[in-house]
Amino acid sequence: QLQLVESGGGLVKPGGSLRLSCAASKFTLDYYAIGWFRQPPGKEREGVSCISTSGRDTMYTDSVKGRFAISRDNAKNTVNLQMNSLKPEDTAVYYCAAEFGPCDESFMTGDVDYWGKGTLVTVSS
Numbered sequence: 498q499l500q501l502v503e504s505g506g507g508l509v510k511p512g513g514s515l516r517l518s519c520a521a522s523k524f525t526l527d528y529y530a531i532g533w534f535r536q537p538p539g540k541e542r543e544g545v546s547c548i549s550t551s552g553r554d555t556m557y558t559d560s561v562k563g564r565f566a567i568s569r570d571n572a573k574n575t576v577n578l579q580m581n582s583l584k585p586e587d588t589a590v591y592y593c594a595a596e597f598g599p600c601d602e603s604f605m606t607g608d609v610d611y612w613g614k615g616t617l618v619t620v621s622s
Contacts, residue, residue, distance in 0.1 A: 499611045501593045506616030509583055517620060519593030524539045529567060530600040531541040531576040531614075534607065535589035535618075544605035545591070546578060554600050555607045590615040601620075 506515040513573055519531060532547030545559045546567040564583075569576045580587065594611040596604050 499529070499595055500593060501611055501613035503591065503593045503613045506618045508619045508621065510587040510622050511583060511585060511620055513583050513620070514579070514581045515583065517561065517580065517591055517593075517616060517618070519576045519578075519613060521574050521595075525571075526569070526574050526576065529595040529597055529610075530604055531567075532594050532596075532600060532609070533567065533578050534592045534594055535587075536580055536592070536615075537586070537589040540589075542592070542607065544607065547596075547600035548576060549600040556600055556605055558605070563602060573604075580618070583618075585620050588618060588620050590617050602605050606616045 500522045502520050509515050532590040533545040534542050535545050536542040548555050548567045564581050566579045567575050592615045596609040597609040
């Protein structure tokens with residue numbers, strides 16, 4: 498069973514940056530598309546970004562394009578989400594997810610195999 502662990506969440510002021518990391522224990526992430534989802538307070542979960550196994554293909558939801566960047570380091574078995582120019586509406590619990598398949602629209606809708614437990618990001622002055 499692939500276990501995903503998120504880290505890097507916290508409190509940041511508007512305009513600030515955070516870097517989230519997703520690490521796996523016991524299994525390599527090499528064969529999985531990896532992505533990030535978020536669930537703001539009182540709202541539904543949404544797909545934020547995903548990255549293919551090779552790292553060549555990425556997807557972003559429109560609201561984070563130009564501000565967030567996803568990357569993977571297969572040597573360290575981690576996937577990172579660099580979040581810049583953060584806004585209060587980015588406040589959410591962020592979840593890492595993995596799919597034994599492509600990073601595509603289906604992934605971004607939540608059709609994935611594994612989930613992490615989440616890390617809270619709060620953007621507030």
